[in-house]
Structure formats: C-alpha cells, structure tokens
Amino acid sequence: MDIPSKYNPALTEDKWYQYWLDNGFFRSEPDNRKSYTIVIPPPNVTGVLHMGHMLNNTIQDILIRRARMQGKNALWLPGTDHASIATEARVVAMLREEGIEKSQINREEFLKYAWEWKKKHGGMILEQLKKLGASCDWERTKFTMDDDMSESVIRVFIDLYNKGYIYRGVRMINWDPKAKTAVSNEEVIFKEVQSKLYYVRYKIDEKDEWLTIATTRPETILGDTAVCVHPEDKRYKHLIGQKIIIPLVNRPVPIIADEYVDREFGTGVLKITPAHDENDYEIGLKHDLEVINIFNEDGTLNENAQIFTGEDRFVARDLVTEKLREDGHIDKIKKDYVNKVGYSERTEAVIEPRLSRQWFLRMKELANPALESVMNDTVKIHPAKFKNMYRHWMENVRDWCISRQLWWGHRIPDYYLPESDEFVVADTPEAALDLARRKTGNPSLDIEDLKQDEDVLDTWFSSWLWPISVFDGIRDPQNKDFTYYYPTNDLVTAPDILFFWVARMIIAGYEYNNEKPFHNVYITGMVRDKFGRKMSKSLGNSPEPLDLIRKYGADGVRVGMLLCSPAGNDLLFDENLTEQGRNFGNKIWNAFRLVKNWKVDPELDQPKASAIAVEWFNARLNQSIRILDDQYSKYRLSEALMNLYKLFWDEFSSWYLEIIKPSYKQSIDSKTFEATTGFFEKLLKILHPFIPFITEEIWQLIRDRKDGESIMVSDMPTGGDYDKKMIERFEKTKETVSSIRTIRKEKNIPDKSPLSLNVKEKEEVYDNRFGEVLKKLCYLSEINFIAKKMEGAVSFIVKTTEFYIPLGEKVNVEEEIRKLENELEYTRGFLRTVMQKLDNEQFINNAPEKVIQIELTKKADAEEKIKVLEERIAGLKKSFIRKMRGLMIRIFKKPYLFIVFLVNKIWVKLKYIFNENCP
RNA sequence: GGGCGAUUAGCUCAGCUGGUUCAGAGCACCUGCCUUACAAGCAGGGGGUCAUCGGUUCGAAUCCGGUAUCGCCCA
Numbered sequence: 001m002d003i004p005s006k007y008n009p010a011l012t013e014d015k016w017y018q019y020w021l022d023n024g025f026f027r028s029e030p031d032n033r034k035s036y037t038i039v040i041p042p043p044n045v046t047g048v049l050h051m052g053h054m055l056n057n058t059i060q061d062i063l064i065r066r067a068r069m070q071g072k073n074a075l076w077l078p079g080t081d082h083a084s085i086a087t088e089a090r091v092v093a094m095l096r097e098e099g100i101e102k103s104q105i106n107r108e109e110f111l112k113y114a115w116e117w118k119k120k121h122g123g124m125i126l127e128q129l130k131k132l133g134a135s136c137d138w139e140r141t142k143f144t145m146d147d148d149m150s151e152s153v154i155r156v157f158i159d160l161y162n163k164g165y166i167y168r169g170v171r172m173i174n175w176d177p178k179a180k181t182a183v184s185n186e187e188v189i190f191k192e193v194q195s196k197l198y199y200v201r202y203k204i205d206e207k208d209e210w211l212t213i214a215t216t217r218p219e220t221i222l223g224d225t226a227v228c229v230h231p232e233d234k235r236y237k238h239l240i241g242q243k244i245i246i247p248l249v250n251r252p253v254p255i256i257a258d259e260y261v262d263r264e265f266g267t268g269v270l271k272i273t274p275a276h277d278e279n280d281y282e283i284g285l286k287h288d289l290e291v292i293n294i295f296n297e298d299g300t301l302n303e304n305a306q307i308f309t310g311e312d313r314f315v316a317r318d319l320v321t322e323k324l325r326e327d328g329h330i331d332k333i334k335k336d337y338v339n340k341v342g343y344s345e346r347t348e349a350v351i352e353p354r355l356s357r358q359w360f361l362r363m364k365e366l367a368n369p370a371l372e373s374v375m376n377d378t379v380k381i382h383p384a385k386f387k388n389m390y391r392h393w394m395e396n397v398r399d400w401c402i403s404r405q406l407w408w409g410h411r412i413p414d415y416y417l418p419e420s421d422e423f424v425v426a427d428t429p430e431a432a433l434d435l436a437r438r439k440t441g442n443p444s445l446d447i448e449d450l451k452q453d454e455d456v457l458d459t460w461f462s463s464w465l466w467p468i469s470v471f472d473g474i475r476d477p478q479n480k481d482f483t484y485y486y487p488t489n490d491l492v493t494a495p496d497i498l499f500f501w502v503a504r505m506i507i508a509g510y511e512y513n514n515e516k517p518f519h520n521v522y523i524t525g526m527v528r529d530k531f532g533r534k535m536s537k538s539l540g541n542s543p544e545p546l547d548l549i550r551k552y553g554a555d556g557v558r559v560g561m562l563l564c565s566p567a568g569n570d571l572l573f574d575e576n577l578t579e580q581g582r583n584f585g586n587k588i589w590n591a592f593r594l595v596k597n598w599k600v601d602p603e604l605d606q607p608k609a610s611a612i613a614v615e616w617f618n619a620r621l622n623q624s625i626r627i628l629d630d631q632y633s634k635y636r637l638s639e640a641l642m643n644l645y646k647l648f649w650d651e652f653s654s655w656y657l658e659i660i661k662p663s664y665k666q667s668i669d670s671k672t673f674e675a676t677t678g679f680f681e682k683l684l685k686i687l688h689p690f691i692p693f694i695t696e697e698i699w700q701l702i703r704d705r706k707d708g709e710s711i712m713v714s715d716m717p718t719g720g721d722y723d724k725k726m727i728e729r730f731e732k733t734k735e736t737v738s739s740i741r742t743i744r745k746e747k748n749i750p751d752k753s754p755l756s757l758n759v760k761e762k763e764e765v766y767d768n769r770f771g772e773v774l775k776k777l778c779y780l781s782e783i784n785f786i787a788k789k790m791e792g793a794v795s796f797i798v799k800t801t802e803f804y805i806p807l808g809e810k811v812n813v814e815e816e817i818r819k820l821e822n823e824l825e826y827t828r829g830f831l832r833t834v835m836q837k838l839d840n841e842q843f844i845n846n847a848p849e850k851v852i853q854i855e856l857t858k859k860a861d862a863e864e865k866i867k868v869l870e871e872r873i874a875g876l877k878k879s880f881i882r883k884m885r886g887l888m889i890r891i892f893k894k895p896y897l898f899i900v901f902l903v904n905k906i907w908v909k910l911k912y913i914f915n916e917n918c919p
Numbered sequence: 920g921g922g923c924g925a926u927u928a929g930c931u932c933a934g935c936u937g938g939u940u941c942a943g944a945g946c947a948c949c950u951g952c953c954u955u956a957c958a959a960g961c962a963g964g965g966g967g968u969c970a971u972c973g974g975u976u977c978g979a980a981u982c983c984g985g986u987a988u989c990g991c992c993c994a
Contacts, residue, residue: 003956005956005957005959006957006959007959190994262920278994279994385923385924386923386924388922388923388924389922389923389924389991389992389993392921392922392923392992392993393922393992393993396922396993495991495992496991496992498992499992499993526991532990563931563945563946564931564932564945564946565931566931566932566933569925569931569932570990570991571931572930572931574930574931574946576946576947577931577946579959580945580946580959582959583957583959583960584959585959586957586959586960587956587957587959587960589956589957590956590957590959590960591956591957592956593956593957594956594957595956596956597956634935636933638932638933639933639944642933642944642945645945646944646945653956653957654961657956661956664955665955738962738963741962741963742962742963742964744962745950745951745962745963746963751954751962752954826940829940830940833940834940837938837977837978840977840978841977842976842977842978843977843978844977845977846976846977846978847938847977847978848938850938851938851939851978854938854939855938855939857939858939858940
C-alpha cells in the first residue's frame, strides 16, 4: 500500500461528512436510551462564520460526539436567530442600493423584501458549520421566526401580560436615531472619545451675576429646565431658589439643590435636561421639573428647541456654540476632554437618551428562581468564577425594555381601541376584537377599528425561549420531544451574553416549565488576535475561517483553537496554532503509515521487549482514559486534548512504537501487531471528538469495514484498571534511556555502536522487566549486574541506582569528577532542606504523619545517594592518582627538560583535584 | 464611580484540599542529525525571586490584607 507521507485533509473531509449525512448519524429521535442534548446558540441569520463561532461550535461538537459514542441518544439542534436590528439594517441597506427608502414602502412590502432576503442569504452560516464537521441534526433546524416559534413568543407575551409582568411605561431609553428604535442596554457600546467640555455662562435672573456651567452637550441647553448645585456648596448656597436665564431661548428656570451634584466636576454647577439625560430625568422627577423634548426621532431638533429646528444634533452643537460665543456666553472650551459615549452596536450611531413609551417586563420576581438555581449549582456554570458576576447582575436586575421600533420581528400583539390610548392584548385580531367589544361594551366595533401596535419585540424575547420552543414546549409541554430532550445538558456560549441570554433562558425555563433549561453552562473565552485585540472587520485581524480550513483542514483548525482555550479565558488566536494542529494530524497519519506497512509473520515469536511494551502501553492508555474522563467531567477540554496529544505523540509514537518497531524489512509477529492495531483503534476513538475527519479516515483503513460502519457511532473506550507500578517502572527506564543517549551525544558515540551497560545492583533487586527494551532503544550489547563500582567507565544515577558504561580511553576522569561533585553538592543542599524540616520540632509535632514519612524517605534516599557519590568520587580520584604514578615513572626515563614540563603540568592537575572536597 | 477577575519561562496557560526537588506543559528558542513512519520530523539543551509589600502557618505560587498594572461587566 502506497500512502503519501503528508496527510491531505482536503481529500477526506468532505467525503466523510457526506458519508455521515448519508447514514443519518446526526439524526436523533426519542427512544429508550438516555438523551444528551445541546441546542446551538442560534447565530444571526445574517451572520457569517467567524472565529468565535469556530471555537464555540468545535466545543459543542466535541461534547456531542463523545456523548454519542458513549451510547447516549445525542441531539445537537441547530438553528438561527432572526436578529431584528441586524437583519433589518441589512435589508434597509439593500433596498437603499436599489433606490428604495424604507419610508417609502409599507410594513407588508418591507417584510416581503426581508423574507426574500432571508431565503436567499440567510443561514449561510449553517452551511459553513458543516465544513467544520459539526454533527448537528440538520433536519431539526429551527429559525426564531418559524410559525410555531413565533406563536410561542406571542403566547408568552400574552401570558406574561395577563400575569401582570408586562407593562407599558414612559422611560428613558437608549434611542438609536439611525435605526429609529430603542435599543437595550446590552446593545449600547460605550467608547472613550476625545470631546470638548464647554464652559457656558448663565445669567441669574434680575441680577448682574453669572454662573458658569460645564457641559459636553451644549445643544441640549435648549431643553434645560433647571440648574442644580450641591446643597452644601458654599460658592452657590445663596443662589438656591432663585431663577436663572437659559441662554439663547431666554427661559427663566429655577436653581435647585441636590446631593447628586459632584462639586469637583467642572464648576460644580449642573444644568438639568430631563428629556435627554437619564440622571437629569431622575432629578427632574424628584424636583418636579418640566420636561422639554427637543429632538425628533432621527436626532434632529424639533420646534421645542425654538431655534435651529430641523438641524441634526451634531450640526446644532456647532451652531449653538457659535451663537453662544457671539452672545458672550462662552467662558472657555476645554479641548482635550475624554468622556464615554454610547454607540449602537448595530448601526454605530451615537445613542441618544430619550423618553419614550415602551413595553417593559418586570424582572425582579421572575429572576429569583433563576438566581437561586445558579447559586446552589442546580445549573452549573463552568468556570465557576462567573457565578459571582451572575449573582451581582441578578440581584440588581432591572426591568427589561422589550419593544423595538422595527418591522422585522415578532409584532407586539396589542390592539389600540379607536382614538384611544386603551388597548387589548390578544393573539389574533379576532380575539382582540372580542376583547375590545367586551371592554368597550360596544358590539358594533369592527376589526378595522382596531390598530395593532407597530412595534416588534426585542430579539432576545424569542431567544430566551429557545431551549423550550425548539421542542414546541410552550404550545405543547407534554409532547414527546420536549419531555425527552428537555432539560438539555450543556449550553456553550461566550461570556458577553451570560446576562441577556443565558440568565433569561433560565428565567424562562423556570417560568414555563418549572425546570432549568440546561444542566451545565460552559463559558468559552473570546477569540482575540495574538496581540490581545478583539477580532474585527475594521482591524482586518480576523482570519477567514474557511480559508483556514482549506489550508490546515478542519481537524487542524479545531486542534489549534482548542489547544489554547481553557474555559473562560480569552483565546489569543495565532495561525501557528492551527499549524500545530495540522502537524498533529500528520503525526497520526505517519504512525498509521508505519503500522499499516508492516508485514505480519504468524510464525514469529513475540519479542520480549514487545511483550512488556504491550503490557506497559495498555496500562498507560487506561490511565490516560481515566484522566481524560475526569477532565471532561470538569469541562477542561484544552487539558483533555493536551493529554491526548502527549499520549499519542510521546507515549505511543516516541516510546511504544519505537520499542516494538521491527528492524528494516523485517516482519512483525502477529501478537504485537494485533495489540498495536487495537491500541491504535482505541486512540482514534478517544481522539475522534476532537479530530473527527482524520480519525474516521484511518479507522476505515486500519481494518476492513463494512459499508455503514463509522467510528463516530463506535463505542467510546473506557478506562480499566491499570498497573501503576508498571508505569512507574517504565518512567525509570525512560530516564535511563535518556541518560545513555546523553552520554552518546557528549562522547560522540554513534547510535549504532553497541555499548555495554553495568548496573551496580543485585539482579533480583533491580527489576529488569524492561531490560530488553533498554537493549533495543539504546543499542546495548549486554546488561550486567555488578557488585562493585567500575573503573574506566562513565557513570550515571537514576533515583538510587548506579549505572556504568565502560568507555576505556574515552573517559575523561577530570570531567567525571567535576560532574559528580556538582551532583553531590546539589544532593547535599537538598538534604539540608529536608533536615531543616525534620529538625524542626514544630514540624514534627504539627505535620501529618504522611508528610513526615515522605520527608524521612527523602532523607534516606539523599543520604544513600551522597554515600554513593562520595565513594564514586573517591574511587575516581584513586584511579587517577594510580594513572599519574604510572605516568611519572615513564616520564623519569625521559630527558631532563621534558620532565620539568610534565611535572609542572601534573602539579596543576593535582592541585585542582585536591584543593576541594578532599575527604 | 460600583462590581468581578487576573498577574507563574520569550508567548499561551496548568498548578484543584497549603506539604515529594514544586516551580510544570505546549509553543518558541539553542545544539546536533535529511538515522528507511513522519524535517509538518528525531535526539539533546538552556530559560522563571510565581507582580509587589506585609500577615497567618511548622510549612505559602497556593490562604488573608495593602499597593501597582491589566482585563471584563455595570453605571
């Protein structure tokens, strides 16, 4: 079989994905098995795959594939979110390109365009997820505006309204003047910007006294209805209760006092514009101030402003400033002033606080069970550090503004009575009419008389039902799917939506099913670039995921992303991580090439080295699987992958395969071959959730498979009992091998020149189980057990065992002595630290017996080692002197001058050896 | 301004109940090798006062407080 030395993902990934689809492996229907469910955090229907999705969905796929292989009935339910603001913005932009303004068309026409757009471009992201290997049940794909999903949303609205949780109120809301809609707090992004601080002079009424007020928004002066100072501020105390004249519009307003004022800020005087600032609004309510709204919906000035009517707010700012300057009202302008300004997440317009009539959901009471369930770990958040943040938010939860002035979304089901502010709430116009007739007592009311609210609901008002409504659990809570799959198992999401999505899903779960929506929440990090910057289009630092997949394979990208993303920590993405992932795939591929190309000879006996290696690796594999299970249970997926990475690369490839590998062109015995193939299969299986494609490819090639078989539906290996001693023993063997390799390198001895190894220990004490392994890996001609130390040999020590390798002339005695002395010094230092503890009475009295025992063992080991080292050094020195004596005798036979030269040289050496550490 | 979290090797991170020479991993780096599975590789190596100051303790990277820096959330 001719297998290329480089694995090529492009040749396999699409093939196996199609195979999985064709065989329906992603499908799930309720049955007798235990269910394991994940609902996807629905991406925006307009969305395209970015690195955050890649990470998030890789994690979900790992969890679901593992569960499936463990024999659970695993369902990963995909879908998309209608994302009202984002999608509407997209459609508006598209129409504009075609020369159509939203204002020119009516709601029905707009929605027709929007649906067409959705049909054509929506859900592209789901196709992209397939390239990643996502094993979603695509036949169950949901969309938040599907008919059944929409009906659930409306039902919930009506229900909450009837329960008294939903109310209509005037509130200061975040207004997006570009999209002309209210946006939630979560959709406002505060950025630090360079702005100016204007110092404006106001004249006190009927006095020749002026007050200077600092503001960043001079245009709002037109809406001022008071000026406020701190009640304790000596500078202004005398003015409280007097009137002051608003510049430009010459409106007299009161000077009031409130402790809210920060005396240190600006001049310590605050202008109050209740209509356009949240804090000012609160003060206005408290002091019963007039509210003057000077802005239109699009952020231009209205007639209440009296001047500059129709101008945009930013144009008006300049015009007002200019006029103030002309009239002598500008004291100064501080230019390098930094303040925080809110921007709309969707349209990037500067948010305008605005008083508006909106729908609200009362949260406090609803939030209680959701808070409790997280605090008592009924819903577990991984990592747990997010619990504190969650609590803080839930304890300070504010009412939720759920209405949006948009068309794309779920239209709010309230109907206004003719020429009235009165309304009824109902799921159909007919039902509304019925209610309206009863409410008014007027049976002649017609459907046309009622006017449905123009607004739609916040997108999150449908998302919060997602885990329930995808199984139709709102409309039909007893249905088979819902009772089987709900509550779901894991939710995987980013920390930025913990509050406005995760928390609300938990709330909805308790309100509508008296049950949590999921058992575990896995919080992933945010994907950033390698400099720690957020990935964004404008920075151009976000790689195109599909390009990465093309370049490194989906498996490579999955590994690359995961290797460096512990839960809840941001991931600093660097393309060389995916390179590492690809290299890992190649390593597996080449191990497969090696094994696949072996000729099996059934006549051959199993070599001793192979037999023990099989035993060892079996133990090591079981140990790793146990660790792996533990890592999964704690959602430490990065660690789990690293565990497998090292297991495959170091233990399996570098140690196990090197031990059992027959020499060139030699066959392998069938026992070892069978065991190795079995190990390989197990390794592939435990690796499969992380790297589904290459594991399937190799699994299909490593043995004959029938059509319809797949690793993805095979049994996940479980970790059996293992011989811990065997693993420890082999660790010592590894150390021995490393030492011998180091000696070869230092002495420049070729790998293929045989060495003899002498162990200063009794054979029965040493435990020579891995002797044959040592011989093979280190190219040893023999292993002898000796009672006395050896001369003319290099030595090394593993734990407390001495080893000697005779090298004759190659042994540099001076260097040997120096090395041993270094080690001796180190060991003496170690013994000192141990003795410090053991000599400490407090330690002996307080430390647990186990810890003391450990220290005593350390002491004994160290003392033993020191003894060994000292003897060895003394021996070397003795042999050195003998050698020198022989040399001297020869030297004396030589001419006089030469003798002087040599004696001098020897003198220097002797001085070196005896001036330190002389016993 | 309020809250939460972090600071360990050049980089990204483990270190879970304070106790093994506990200071670790991967990558990067350095040296030597194109050695018949793999140069996308093999073998070997160097590198950290655990941010800082103090406290608790027989014992602190680990627990507690102060300081500094950074990040996130909320206002």
